[in-house]
Amino acid sequence: xxxxxLLTGATPSTWLMASLSAAASGTxxxxxxxxxxxxxxxxxTDLGHLLQVLGTFLGLSLFSxxxxxxLLSEYQHISVHEFCWLTSSQFADLYALAExxxxxxxxxxxxxxxxxxxxxxxxxxLLSGYGAELAILLPSTLVMxxxxxxxxxxxxxxxxxxxxxxxxxxxxxxxxxxxxxILHTADTNAAGVVVSVVVCVLxxxxxxxxxxxxxxxxxxxxLGVINR
Amino acid sequence: xxxxxxxxxxxxxxxxxxxxxAFGGGLSAWSQRxxxxxxxxxxxxxxxxxxTVARLFPGPNQINMAVYIGAAFRxxxxxxxxxxxxxxxxxxxxxxxxxxxxxxxxxxxxxxVLAGVVAAAAGMALSMGFKILDQYWxxxxxxxxxxxxxxxxxxxxxxxxxxxxxxxxxxxxxxxPRGQHKGSQP
Numbered sequence: 001x002x003x004x005x006l007l008t009g010a011t012p013s014t015w016l017m018a019s020l021s022a023a024a025s026g027t028x029x030x031x032x033x034x035x036x037x038x039x040x041x042x043x044x045t046d047l048g049h050l051l052q053v054l055g056t057f058l059g060l061s062l063f064s065x066x067x068x069x070x071l072l073s074e075y076q077h078i079s080v081h082e083f084c085w086l087t088s089s090q091f092a093d094l095y096a097l098a099e100x101x102x103x104x105x106x107x108x109x110x111x112x113x114x115x116x117x118x119x120x121x122x123x124x125x126l127l128s129g130y131g132a133e134l135a136i137l138l139p140s141t142l143v144m145x146x147x148x149x150x151x152x153x154x155x156x157x158x159x160x161x162x163x164x165x166x167x168x169x170x171x172x173x174x175x176x177x178x179x180x181x182i183l184h185t186a187d188t189n190a191a192g193v194v195v196s197v198v199v200c201v202l203x204x205x206x207x208x209x210x211x212x213x214x215x216x217x218x219x220x221x222x223l224g225v226i227n228r
Numbered sequence: 229x230x231x232x233x234x235x236x237x238x239x240x241x242x243x244x245x246x247x248x249x250a251f252g253g254g255l256s257a258w259s260q261r262x263x264x265x266x267x268x269x270x271x272x273x274x275x276x277x278x279x280t281v282a283r284l285f286p287g288p289n290q291i292n293m294a295v296y297i298g299a300a301f302r303x304x305x306x307x308x309x310x311x312x313x314x315x316x317x318x319x320x321x322x323x324x325x326x327x328x329x330x331x332x333x334x335x336x337x338x339x340x341v342l343a344g345v346v347a348a349a350a351g352m353a354l355s356m357g358f359k360i361l362d363q364y365w366x367x368x369x370x371x372x373x374x375x376x377x378x379x380x381x382x383x384x385x386x387x388x389x390x391x392x393x394x395x396x397x398x399x400x401x402x403x404x405p406r407g408q409h410k411g412s413q414p
Contacts, residue, residue, distance in 0.1 A: 143285055145299045173374035178357075
């Protein structure tokens, strides 16, 4: 724990205070799982914080398999447990917002960047949000351009075939883990879990727009049937 | 492809039209309707090839599709024009929604509604794995790989990057095409 803090420029006194307060409250720092985990943010300057956001998403871009949803639990880990940008329920809220809003749901990254810098004021937060989205898209866009221009050669290459067949099953495993992780993060009462399972089945069996499910569940939440 | 390739401006406007038409969903269908049927930029076959490439490579599918269309006519700068057209309006709207969220989410009424919406969104996330399960159902090795990946991440808390870097090459070696008996024998 001390190493990343020192590397990111925290002074020894902030590190000491963080360790002491963690020891005093008897909680583990940044362990995964569990809603009551105490998360201690690294103390960075505003610019340092922005660079942390950009670097994180630049590095993850090329791991966005299967249309980008494989990154969801990594996003959750980073923003809730590793860098403490958000609480667990804020992450769940932002995921739902990104799914409900028009446009590709991978724009969630912009919301995470926004949340990361929200304490520094809305304008800085917007800068961080736009930066985060650019950072997650830039490397994959460059690869995609190269792939388009050389597709004729790539199409029949054994590397292409092995990549497609091999990464499919891994994507499948990751997506199941992501589903369970988001369900945990949502952390609703029994009625909420029932709604989640029903929505899952309806998503698979019908072609109803998911916006209807969200609107209906939102009403159930407003009435107090679903809570957390 | 057509004789006069679309300019950067055309690409930007075309993708903007796709993004605006797709408010409420169906991005891929709208993109086909506008790019293939209305503007005639790509043949249906070229469009489907694009979808294959977009799904194969890292990155969100619909966004990769925009990159494919832009890059097909104007290379990297065309791809960036397509991305800007595709994302500018919906992303700015989402950022405004985000600012509203962080300003008001502590209000009890907002939090109660969101608790419900989150339950529905979790159901959508849960369905993602099941959606692609069918295509692997008859391949026991694929199911084993998927199960091992799931167990490593869910129970041993292995992070995504090491999972992909270790399991990826192993799976690629297994599925490496070998003449007649493709991938069925080690």
